[in-house]
Amino acid sequence: MPMPVRNQLVVDHLHIVGAATAQVVSRITHVSRDDLASAGAYALVRAAERFDASLGVPFGAFARGRINWALMDELRAMDWAPREVRSRAKRTTKVRDALTASLGRRPTVDEIAQTMGVDPAAVREGLADAERMLTSLDAPDIGEIVWTGYLPDELVIASERDELLNVAVDALPERKRYIIRAVYFQDRTVKEIADELGVSHAAVSQQRAEAVRMLRDALDRHYAEGPRAAGTTTARSSASVLDAYFERITTSGQRIARATIGRPVGV
Incomplete structure (x- = not known):
């Protein structure tokens, strides 16, 4: 693809990167907007380089998929939590949610600790980790984080x-x-x-x-x-x-x- 054509595709579709980045930042805290935007922009350029109009797929649709995956890869790279921290946070929130459903109210730290058989301090740490931790990228609904751009x-x-x-x-x-x-x-x-x-x-x-x-x-x-x-x-x-x-x-x-x-x- 000629360089001027590629550059124009990138310029015309930069809004996809901006909107997708804004959607992620609005849903997930403790992430760098600039790093996400850079990853999305790089994916957009790569998409323009690889685009083949003869496939009959609009460039916007072609680029969106690559941008979305680039943002998810960047989120994975930003995820600070070790496996054991993530596991502890998931166990704690799972018990908390189960107790909330059965009690009809938010359980106390002591109630969660008693159910899990751990010290209340461990529960507080698990809940704090869950608050700081990025949304799990293994969840089935991870695609909902990234803006699709379609009406x-x-x-x-x-x-x-x-x-x-x-x-x-x-x-x-x-x-x-x-x-x-x-x-x-x-x-x-x-x-x-x-x-x-x-x-x-x-x-x-x-x-x-x-x-x-x-x-x-x-x-x-x-x-x-x-x-x-x-x-x-x-x-x-x-x-x-x-x-x-x-x-x-x-x-x-x-x-x-x-x-x-x-x-x-x-x-």
């Missing part, structure tokens, strides 16, 4: 597109699927992949390019209005290979749709 209607569209793209990637032939995930999901270079697979740089590049064409055809076919005319695919694979690929996508999509029938909203 409600945009979120529905983005969610559908992301789900379709994941299905399309999973349906790729094995070698192409491996290369796409390595390049676009794991941020690995073509040279690294070529060395691992024991093939030439050109061979990996060709496989990547064909996989991208197949993904673009899959997205085009899904969003096309009316029946898609034969012979309009951009992929160079044989008709039988493409037909089998599109069939795998259709089957996977139907399976996902069946699994979501009757699922409560937001689950």
Whole structure:
């Protein structure tokens, strides 16, 4: 990508870094806003360097994922608490929450200590650690910390597109699927992949390019209005290979749709 184009992408999407950083800082104390912003900005630049418009994914959506993961990695690096401190804090808060539920009120330090069979001083230390400690990054809801940047209607569209793209990637032939995930999901270079697979740089590049064409055809076919005319695919694979690929996508999509029938909203 030409440097001026890359720089413009970065400038146009800096607001994503700012908003995501503000969201994290508003939820978690004792973190450095500047360090988080620097990590997010670096991820944005890397995203601009790696972005491939031919995939059909908007740059904003592509960059958000990388920025979110960069912020979470930075939070992990900032987490001062040793494992034993975290374990003590979790045990203490778990007992406190259980007693709160059973008593219908906030338990005293002595009540928590008696339940745990420890000295009240240990309970006070555990509660103090819990107050200072960063939100656990192993929690299932860690993604809620980072701002997504979507309006409600945009979120529905983005969610559908992301789900379709994941299905399309999973349906790729094995070698192409491996290369796409390595390049676009794991941020690995073509040279690294070529060395691992024991093939030439050109061979990996060709496989990547064909996989991208197949993904673009899959997205085009899904969003096309009316029946898609034969012979309009951009992929160079044989008709039988493409037909089998599109069939795998259709089957996977139907399976996902069946699994979501009757699922409560937001689950």
